[in-house]
Amino acid sequence: MSVKERKERERADRERLIVATARELAEQQGWDAVTTRRLAERIEYSQPVLYSHFRGKREIIGAVALEGAAELADAVRAAASAADGPRARVAALARAYLDFAARNPAVYDAMFQLDGGLAFAEEDTPEPLKDGFAALLESLGEVAGDGVHPGLFTEVFWAALHGLATLTRAGRLPPGDTERRVELLVDRLAVL
Amino acid sequence: MSVKERKERERADRERLIVATARELAEQQGWDAVTTRRLAERIEYSQPVLYSHFRGKREIIGAVALEGAAELADAVRAAASAADGPRARVAALARAYLDFAARNPAVYDAMFQLDGGLAFAEEDTPEPLKDGFAALLESLGEVAGDGVHPGLFTEVFWAALHGLATLTRAGRLPPGDTERRVELLVDRLAVL
DNA sequence: CTCGGATGTCTAGCGATGCTAGGGTCGAGC
DNA sequence: GCTCGACCCTAGCATCGCTAGACATCCGAG
Secondary structure, three states, X not given: OHHHHHXXXXXXXXXXXXXXHHHHHXXXXXXXXXXXXXXXXXXXXOHXXXXXXXXXXXXXXXXXXXXXXXXXXXXXXXXXXXOOHHHHHHHHHHHHHHHHHHXXXXXXXXXXXXXXXXXXXXXXXXXHHHHHHHHHHHHHHHHOOOOOOHHHHHHHHHHHHHHHHHHHHOOOOOHHHHHHHXXXXXXXXXXX | OHHHHHHHHHHHHHHHHHHHHHHHHHHHHOHHXXXXXXXXXXXXXXXXHHHHHOOOHHXXXXXXXXXXXXXXXXXXXXXXXXXXXXXXXXXXHHHHHHHHHHHOHHHHHHHHOOOOOOOOOOOOOOHHHHHHHHHHHHHHHHHOOOOOOHHHHHHHHHHXXXXXXXXXXXXXXXXXXXXXXXXXXHHHHOOO
16 A cells, blocks of 8 residues: 555645646746746646646646635734734734735735636635635624624725735835825724 | 828727727627637738737737726716715715626726736826726715825725725625625725 | 839738647556 | 556647738829
């Protein structure tokens, strides 16, 4: 059985290598540069090997997205738990979210701009995505205010953060005033 | 000179036809289906004709985006002017914005998701884009609240709307509760 | 009215993309 | 040591955005 186990381990390693390489390439040169040929060359295998791990390019993007969702959830939780009081917690969460989007643009694109073939807000939503929303809900639910459903409030706050992240990164918003936008968002939306 | 004028008129007509056809095709089958070949076939010309009007596919997307920006500005202004009082005006604006995004997904994509080669928030930003922001500013500026820059407030409100629009359309948010999200957004963000 | 030139359009093709079929190689297990 | 199956690579398909060069067409001058 040892042989089979070794092969499975090597396969898993290679799969991680594919995802990591795709992410790295996307972060370096943008997703347009992530072609199956280039990706295959970087991992030092031929193209068809990619298709023995993933159905196609979309699934590779999806894998990067899931990885990113887990990291984003971690970042949000870490920032929230390091802050004292609801106001500071929500502000820290917002900064952590926008900071993640700014520092990992390609991963953020994989999660929200590109088609990674992932199901959201449905029954078969992958765990990391649900957990990412849960991480937001943990800190945002407590400032939803009376009579407002915590989930609904989280959705709206999340949408605002997502809008700020994408519009800023696409050059639609001047990049300098991020902090002031966060302050405004937190002060107005959250009920403290 | 009449001959030259006629030719220029025909050229302008054809250019409008290209943009309208691209938009129609994108709205029917998504932007992936808008290939230069299919587009050329639909307008009953060969591919190179497209390139005598636009530098490439990006510019065609950009042209659709500009058209959409003008329509969005109109829709927002119409909704705002039909409402009485700041509260109703802002709510109507928000609904009009989200409604436009939902009814014209391909155009909205051209404006914000795809690369149309357009410059935002810069010196050479095309007029329709600046005017679109201005349309938002007209109604949102008056509810920014004391000490908050109207432009900054508009950016944040816009980002929230954009986030709601994109996340809803991408299936990231359950589609039913749009109205409740709008209510929450308006009640919290706007200072009445 | 004719003819040269410019204007406009099309056919054909280039490099690159995502993806796949089919053959070959190498190692595991009897 | 041999056989058979799992694995991987070469080669190729259809399609993409884009362009060069040939061909036609129509305008304006003589």
